[in-house]
Amino acid sequence: MSLCEDSGPLALNRQLCFALYAASRAVTRAYQPMLQDLGITYPQYLVLLVLWERDTEEGGDAGTSVGALGERLMLDSGTLTPLLKRMEQRGLLERRRASRDERVTLVSITDAGRALEPRARAWVEQQLDASAVSRQEVEQLHRQLWQFLEKLGGSG
Amino acid sequence: MSLCEDSGPLALNRQLCFALYAASRAVTRAYQPMLQDLGITYPQYLVLLVLWERDTEEGGDAGTSVGALGERLMLDSGTLTPLLKRMEQRGLLERRRASRDERVTLVSITDAGRALEPRARAWVEQQLDASAVSRQEVEQLHRQLWQFLEKLGGSG
DNA sequence: GGAAATTATATTGTGCACAACTCAAATTAC
DNA sequence: GTAATTTGAGTTGTGCACAATATAATTTCC
Numbered sequence: 001m002s003l004c005e006d007s008g009p010l011a012l013n014r015q016l017c018f019a020l021y022a023a024s025r026a027v028t029r030a031y032q033p034m035l036q037d038l039g040i041t042y043p044q045y046l047v048l049l050v051l052w053e054r055d056t057e058e059g060g061d062a063g064t065s066v067g068a069l070g071e072r073l074m075l076d077s078g079t080l081t082p083l084l085k086r087m088e089q090r091g092l093l094e095r096r097r098a099s100r101d102e103r104v105t106l107v108s109i110t111d112a113g114r115a116l117e118p119r120a121r122a123w124v125e126q127q128l129d130a131s132a133v134s135r136q137e138v139e140q141l142h143r144q145l146w147q148f149l150e151k152l153g154g155s156g
Numbered sequence: 157m158s159l160c161e162d163s164g165p166l167a168l169n170r171q172l173c174f175a176l177y178a179a180s181r182a183v184t185r186a187y188q189p190m191l192q193d194l195g196i197t198y199p200q201y202l203v204l205l206v207l208w209e210r211d212t213e214e215g216g217d218a219g220t221s222v223g224a225l226g227e228r229l230m231l232d233s234g235t236l237t238p239l240l241k242r243m244e245q246r247g248l249l250e251r252r253r254a255s256r257d258e259r260v261t262l263v264s265i266t267d268a269g270r271a272l273e274p275r276a277r278a279w280v281e282q283q284l285d286a287s288a289v290s291r292q293e294v295e296q297l298h299r300q301l302w303q304f305l306e307k308l309g310g311s312g
Numbered sequence: 313g314g315a316a317a318t319t320a321t322a323t324t325g326t327g328c329a330c331a332a333c334t335c336a337a338a339t340t341a342c
Numbered sequence: 343g344t345a346a347t348t349t350g351a352g353t354t355g356t357g358c359a360c361a362a363t364a365t366a367a368t369t370t371c372c
Contacts, residue, residue, distance in 0.1 A: 010205060010277055016294050017183045018202060019301040022230050024180035025359075026308050027173045043328060046174060049166060067350060074178050077351050079329050086327080103337050103350045121166055132307040138172050141300050145175040148297055151288040152182050181329075199358060223320060233321050235359050242357080259320040259367045 034123040038116050044087055045120070046073055047080075051093065051109040052117045063106030065098070092116070190279040194272050200243055201276070202229055203236075207249065207265040208273045219262030221254070248272070 028042045035045060050072050054064050070080055084107060087093050092113035098104035128135060184198045191201060206228050210220050226236055240263060243249050248269035254260040284291060 010208070010273075010280055016298045016301075017187065018205075018229075019298050019305065020176065020180045020183050021198075021202070023301050023305050023308075024176040025230065026305055027176050028359090030308055031173065041327065042177075046177070049174075052166070065350080066352095073174075074181065075328095076330070078331080078353080081352055083328070101338070101350085105351060117166075124166055133304060137300075137304070141304055142172045142175050144293075144297050144300065145172075145179050148289060148293070149175065149179050149182055152179075152186055184329090197357065221320080222322095231358095232360065234323080234361080237322055239358070257320080257368070261321060 030127075034120065037123075038119060039090070040087075040092070040116070043073075043075070043079075043083055044092075047083065047087065048092070048109070048113060048116060048120070051107065051113060055109050055114065063096070063098075063108040066105045066107065069107060087113075186283075190276065193279075194275060195246070196243075196248070196272070199229075199231070199235070199239055200248075203239065203243065203263075204248070204265070204269060204272060204276070207263065207269065211265050211270065219252070219254075219264040222261045222263065225263060243269075 031042055031045065035042060038045075040048070047069060050069055051064060066077055066080055066084065069084075070076055073080075084093065084095060088095050090112075091110055093110055094108050095105050096108075098106050128138070187198055187201070191198060194201075196204070203225060206225055207220060222233055222236055222240065225240075226232055229236075240249065240251060244251050246268075247266055249266055250264050251261050252264075254262050284294070
C-alpha cells in the first residue's frame with residue numbers, strides 16, 4: 001500500500017495516527033454484519049460488552065452508572081446519554097436514578113439485552129477462527145496498543 | 157488498566173477492537189492543541205497531508221480528485237464532500253470540475269493551505285521528541301497496524 | 313448514433329464524538 | 343445550618359462516518 005511506503009517530513013507520525021484511524025474504522029466495518037444482525041451500532045456493542053460483564057459478576061444487578069460506563073469506554077455523558085436512550089427505547093437496557101444519589105443514573109441490562117450476548121460471542125469466536133490474523137498477532141497488537149495508550153495518557 | 161487484564165468469553169477480541177477504537181480517539185485528542193491552533197479538524201488535517209504531499213511532487217498542481225482523496229484516506233464522497241466544502245470556505249483549498257471529465261471534482265491547495273504545513277511539521281517533530289513513546293515503538297506499532305489492515309482487507 | 317450501463321460526485325438521514333454549557337443534587341467550608 | 347463549591351447527567355451545536363439514494367456525465371453496446 002503506497003500510504004505505508006512513501007516518506008517525507010510528516011510521514012512517520014502521520015502514518016501512525018492515520019494507521020490507527022484507518023484500522024479503527026476498518027474493524028468497525030468488519031463488525032457490521034454482526035451488528036446489523038443484532039440491530040445495534042458499534043458503540044452500543046461496546047456498552048453491551050460492559051453490561052454483559054457486570055451482569056455475570058456477583059451482586060451485578062445494582063446497575064452501572066453513566067459515569068462508570070464513561071470511564072470504562074472513555075466516553076463522556078454527551079456521547080453516552082443519547083446513545084443509552086436509544087438503547088433503552090429498543091428495550092436493551094433500563095435507566096433509573098440511584099436512590100442513594102439522585103444525580104446518578106444507573107443503567108442495567110434487560111433480558112432482551114442479555115439475549116444478544118451468545119449471538120455476539122459465537123460470531124466473534126467464528127471470526128477469530130476464520131481470520132487471516134492469528135490469535136498471537138491479535139494479542140501482540142493489543143498489548144502494544146495498550147502500552148501506547150498508557151504512554152499517551154501519561155505524557156499528554 | 158483493568159480493561160486490559162480481565163478475561164471472559166468476549167474479552168480477547170473486544171480488547172483489540174476496543175483498544176483500536178480508544179487509541180484512535182486518544183491520538184485525535186492528542187492532536188487537538190495543534191489542530192485548534194491551525195483552526196482545522198483531524199480529518200481535515202489528513203486531507204491536508206495528502207494535498208501537501210501532492211503539492212511537492214512535480215506537475216502537482218493539476219489537483220487531486222475527490223475519488224483519489226477518498227481512496228487514499230479510505231473515505232467516501234458522503235464524508236469528503238461536506239468536509240471539502242468547509243475547507244474551501246476557510247480558503248484552505250479550491251474545488252473545480254475537471255475539464256476532461258465533468259463528473260470529476262478536482263481539489264487543489266491554496267497558499268493559505270500551504271502556509272499551515274510548516275507549523276504542523278514543527279509541532280509533530282516536537283511531539284515526537286518530547287514523547288514518552290520512542291520512534292522505534294512508533295514504527296513497530298505502525299508496521300503491525302498495516303499488516304493487520306492488509307489482512308482485514310484480504311479476508312473480510 | 314442513441315439506449316443502457318457505468319462512473320464520479322453530491323445529497324439525505326442516522327448515529328456517534330466532543331466541546332461548551334446548564335442544572336440539580338450532594339458536599340464542603342464556615 | 344446555609345452559602346459556595348463540586349459532581350453527575352443532560353443539552354446544544356458542530357463535524358465527521360457511512361448507508362442509501364440521486365443525478366449527471368461518460369462509456370459501452372448494439
